[in-house]
Amino acid sequence: MFATNVGDAVRVPVSRRRSEFPQSRLTGKLAAHFADHSYDDPTVVIDLDIVEAQYRALAQGLAPAHIHYAVKANPEPAIVRTLVREGSRFDAASRAELELCLSEGAAPEDLSFGNTVKRVRDIAWAHAQGIDLFAADAEEELEKIAMHAPGARVYIRFLVEESQADWPLSRKFGAPAAQIIPLMDRAVALGLRPVGISFHVGSQTREAMMWVGVLNEVAAVWHAAIAHGHDLSVLNIGGGFPAFYGDPIEAPLSYGQTVMRLVRERFGDVPYVMAEPGRGLVAEAGVLECEVLLVSRKRPDDIARWVYLSIGKFSGLAETIDEAIRYQFDTTADDGVNGPCILAGPSCDSADVLYEQRPMQLPMGLRAGDKVHILCTGAYTTSYASVGFNGFPPLASVCI
């Protein structure tokens, strides 16, 4: 998710605090790795053990639902391979992501082509591979699927209104409540099998109880469709599973258990519930190493320094746009005295400023050449990096 709306955080009871998070500062296997390794160019290091642990906790909490990892969060092959081994299934946004999953050992029947906007030749290709589960939110998309993947199973994406997420999604995806049954009827007329409904609760929904409003909304449409005669068997509860960026979040096991209790209370025993965590599985597994390029003050008496890093909005930290995500920083220059900084990236682009409206507190001793570690950067970093804006290489990635 590329966040654009930062609501004021909804305050909820704290159930997991900073000190309980291995990623709230550089510790464990990642700390040991960076003690031994130094990277010339910005590099994110992914601890696959953390991916595995997050998967297991979330899978246990959400059972009997099946996890379909949202590959777009981080398409690193080693992550996909780890999750295949753990028994994960996958949600793909494109043919390239489907190919990646297949090449790493996923079975076609474990893949969902979850983009509601697909190229017809990609639909035909997926169908030929045996991939049989597609998302749609519009009549023209159903027509494309019916033509190029005849008889396929489809779920209709519902545009929910009740999100309590840190970043509710835009109106880009999904059909409104009144269109869901007409679209299912249309699917039947086209020879498709409308098996269910998908939705997205909004990115970074920090507490499970925040799902209640959206689940109520979806359940009403779900039961109406069944009453209308549709035999629904697939409930796709999407993503929204949170990662730790400083505000408290609920731990994955209890989060998953609560979500599934809420689902059962509203939907009964659905044959196939699928969840699509992306950020929630991989963000906390990543730590990014970069360096300070320059520390300066515009005027001698300015309170906030400008700190320019070797990584910016266009080389991996796109989610800082609108200061949406506030990453946690850990520096080797930590001398105990912090002060405010405006943080900016290395490019000759005046918009490549990471945090200015709410300056970041960083050590006063910070100087050009100091290493900086940015925590919880395993999701939506490498894949957002530009191919080489200003001649800077895209963010490198290493798995340990």
Place this chain on the structure above:
Amino acid sequence: MFATNVGDAVRVPVSRRRSEFPQSRLTGKLAAHFADHSYDDPTVVIDLDIVEAQYRALAQGLAPAHIHYAVKANPEPAIVRTLVREGSRFDAASRAELELCLSEGAAPEDLSFGNTVKRVRDIAWAHAQGIDLFAADAEEELEKIAMHAPGARVYIRFLVEESQADWPLSRKFGAPAAQIIPLMDRAVALGLRPVGISFHVGSQTREAMMWVGVLNEVAAVWHAAIAHGHDLSVLNIGGGFPAFYGDPIEAPLSYGQTVMRLVRERFGDVPYVMAEPGRGLVAEAGVLECEVLLVSRKRPDDIARWVYLSIGKFSGLAETIDEAIRYQFDTTADDGVNGPCILAGPSCDSADVLYEQRPMQLPMGLRAGDKVHILCTGAYTTSYASVGFNGFPPLASVCI
């Protein structure tokens, strides 16, 4: 320039209208090319003859100033090669851009390392290549340059306040007026040669007369520095040269002539005036071909359709963020009747919406599979593309 602020367009006398622009619709060599070629994936085609013509017009207008092409606008090697042949010099943001210029035949003395934020090892490398002109806006940067490129020429970037550009720049680059002379003094103390001042009038400054306020501001500091004893010989007037996105702009020859008249009136005969056009040289040379993936309505009675293209914010059209740049579209599906659309990209990212606040007018007959040409896409498209967000390939580029 990655635009974030879209001011209401300052209305000025029209000196060049849509019909005078070869790029305002698909014509000439580019039209002939697309008649014969079709691209499976989004591809921008650059007409090098247009690059050459824009260079010649601007160079003639700005003479005796020297053009240093801002490589970041489009680092396509064939563009750099064409401009080397034309006698252009270059402004680079990074070591990789400097290497590109050298490999395409530019001489080290024709290169400026214009990023005010440089890695020390890149400064040392550039110095070893014979590159001798560096930008700076802070004391720590001067110290880095003095250490790793002893005796080099530096120009101090001035943070101007009077921009009338469509997108004034942020405060990321430049020192305020009161710091310019102290920084020059510091440069001298460090053994550097502070030869001049640079500034940026703001991206997409559509008419030459809009430069007046900024030039007045810079001239005051320029003359004060000379009065203080600094022997200034380099005036770097930066970029801001416009491209045609629908609002009238002034033609490059008269634009350049007027800017230089304004410069002479305020600065006299400066030994070396340098200008750094990027967008103004290459934007109009590019046309991007993509396709429609889906046309839908959220509700049957919605006025605006949603049109999903095979290219979006994360695969090349980053400058649509905040709807800053409104590209011109040309489609094969043009049936004469237009209607409003919300335009969106192909990714599973809810922020990947190009135009929604001001819907775009496109043909009512538009359908999935139709080709769409996006005009004036030669600048800040390919290099902004992500490495593969959602599994979509970065924007391809072809030169003709």
